[in-house]
Amino acid sequence: MAKKPGTRMTKQRQAILDVLKSTTSHPTADWIYEEVRKIIPNVSLGTIYRNLSILKEMGEIMELDFGSTYSRFDGNPVNHYHFCCTKCNQVIDLDIDIFDTIDQDVSQATGHIVNRHRLEFYGICKDCQKDD
Amino acid sequence: MAKKPGTRMTKQRQAILDVLKSTTSHPTADWIYEEVRKIIPNVSLGTIYRNLSILKEMGEIMELDFGSTYSRFDGNPVNHYHFCCTKCNQVIDLDIDIFDTIDQDVSQATGHIVNRHRLEFYGICKDCQKDD
DNA sequence: TTATAATTAGTAATCGTTATTAATACTAAT
DNA sequence: ATTAGTATTAATAACGATTACTAATTATAA
Numbered sequence: 458m459a460k461k462p463g464t465r466m467t468k469q470r471q472a473i474l475d476v477l478k479s480t481t482s483h484p485t486a487d488w489i490y491e492e493v494r495k496i497i498p499n500v501s502l503g504t505i506y507r508n509l510s511i512l513k514e515m516g517e518i519m520e521l522d523f524g525s526t527y528s529r530f531d532g533n534p535v536n537h538y539h540f541c542c543t544k545c546n547q548v549i550d551l552d553i554d555i556f557d558t559i560d561q562d563v564s565q566a567t568g569h570i571v572n573r574h575r576l577e578f579y580g581i582c583k584d585c586q587k588d589d
Numbered sequence: 590m591a592k593k594p595g596t597r598m599t600k601q602r603q604a605i606l607d608v609l610k611s612t613t614s615h616p617t618a619d620w621i622y623e624e625v626r627k628i629i630p631n632v633s634l635g636t637i638y639r640n641l642s643i644l645k646e647m648g649e650i651m652e653l654d655f656g657s658t659y660s661r662f663d664g665n666p667v668n669h670y671h672f673c674c675t676k677c678n679q680v681i682d683l684d685i686d687i688f689d690t691i692d693q694d695v696s697q698a699t700g701h702i703v704n705r706h707r708l709e710f711y712g713i714c715k716d717c718q719k720d721d
Numbered sequence: 722t723t724a725t726a727a728t729t730a731g732t733a734a735t736c737g738t739t740a741t742t743a744a745t746a747c748t749a750a751t
Numbered sequence: 752a753t754t755a756g757t758a759t760t761a762a763t764a765a766c767g768a769t770t771a772c773t774a775a776t777t778a779t780a781a
Contacts, residue, residue, distance in 0.1 A: 465747060465758060486737080501761045506738060508759095524654050526769075527737060540701055551695065563683065563710050569672055571712040578695050580703040597727060597778050618768080633730045638769060640728095658738075659768060722781100729776065735769085745760065751753085 461515065470508045472496045477518055477532035483539075483548040485527050523548065523577065536573065542582035549582065593647065602640045604628045609650055609664035615671075615680040617659050655680065655709065668705065674714035681714065 476492045477484070484492075490505045509530055512518045519531040523541045529548060538551040560571040608624045609616070616624075622637045641662055644650045651663040655673045661680060670683040692703040 463758070467747085467759065469760075499761070501763090503739080503762080504760060510739095520656065522654055522656050524652065540695070540699065540703070542701070543704070549699075549701070551699065553695065553698065560710065560712075563672070563685065564712070566685065567672065567681075567683065568715045569674070569681070569710075569712055570718060571672070571710045572675070573712070574708060574710045576706060576708045578692065578701075578703045578706045580692075580696070580701055580705070583700045586702060595727070595779095599728065599778070601729075631730070633732090635731080635770075636729060642770095724781085725779090727776105727778075730774100732772085734771070737768095738766085740765070741763085743760105743762100745758105747758075748756090750755085 464511070464515075469493070469497060469500055469504050470512070472500075473505060473508045474512060474517060474532075477512075477530055480532065481550055483521060483529040483531050485529055487527075489530065521548065536575075538576045538578070540578045540580070540582065542585055543579055544581055544585040547582055547584075551578070596643070596647075601625070601629060601632055601636050602644070604632075605637060605640045606644060606649060606664075609644075609662055612664065613682055615653060615661040615663050617661055619659075621662065653680065668707075670708045670710070672710045672712070672714065674717055675711055676713055676717040679714055679716075683710070 472493045473489060476489055486502070486505055486509060489509070490500070490502050493500050493505065509518070509520070513520050516534055517532075519534055521529040521531055521539065523529065523539075525546070533550075536555055538553060538555075540549045540551055541547075542549070556574070556576075560574055563569070563574075564571040604625045605621060608621055618634070618637055618641060621641070622632070622634050625632050625637065641650070641652070645652050645662075648666055649664075651666050653661040653663055653671070655661065655671075657678070665682075668687055670685060670687075672681045672683055673679075674681070688706070688708075692706055695701070695706075696703040
């Protein structure tokens, strides 16, 4: 873990990271807040947001936004693609290969420097197809 | 234009649509508000939001969200990809071919019904590379 | 025209997120 | 150990984009 000098790994920050690393459910800040409260009952919501921001800066986690009014967070910082169910709003990791040359392709074609890309699919998940 | 029975094309709605169709700059609701005010000075911001929502529902426009706290809107409802400059926050249309079979591919591989996908690239745009 | 319901302007409320502040707790140097 | 310095915290207030509400207006079809 790349530790910037001066940063401390507090029990709050560790708990937030642990919660995020232990799920693949792309939780919201509020869900993380509730989970961390089970470990540190008087943790503050502001602490959740501040640390999520710091952990993102550190490259430990990713922030996702899928057209909702709120963000979701992903404990896996390595690029991967997502499927979003427009019915139940579940976000599912996709196990498909990354287009690893596409950034360079776009860069050459356009002249913009491309650092990363994101790809998302929208539709109805397997579960939601059952209950129709 | 697919017109749902009961919906009216008011001058406000028409103005909002005109403003959006006449730019490729992916404006915010607030920018659209300022532009429409030049035509209808006492138009309300709530009217902007309500109509953007309705026009999106009608398939006339698209709503974009790029990790900001606000949405951007696109007068071109046909799927296309975007480049977002992380320095100046400009959003640029990309003239690259759509992966038109990828939705089916993911659908078959996962069992989820895939209706659409979005692909975005992030980096430093041509303009911002100059002023370093 | 007229009746009906969609739409509007204006404004208040909502809600996710961010900023503020005084208190706390690491960390390193004495 | 004791201190000084500073990152971090809990609690709470503030913020800003968006949405909801309401009475008045206006497009549309009969």
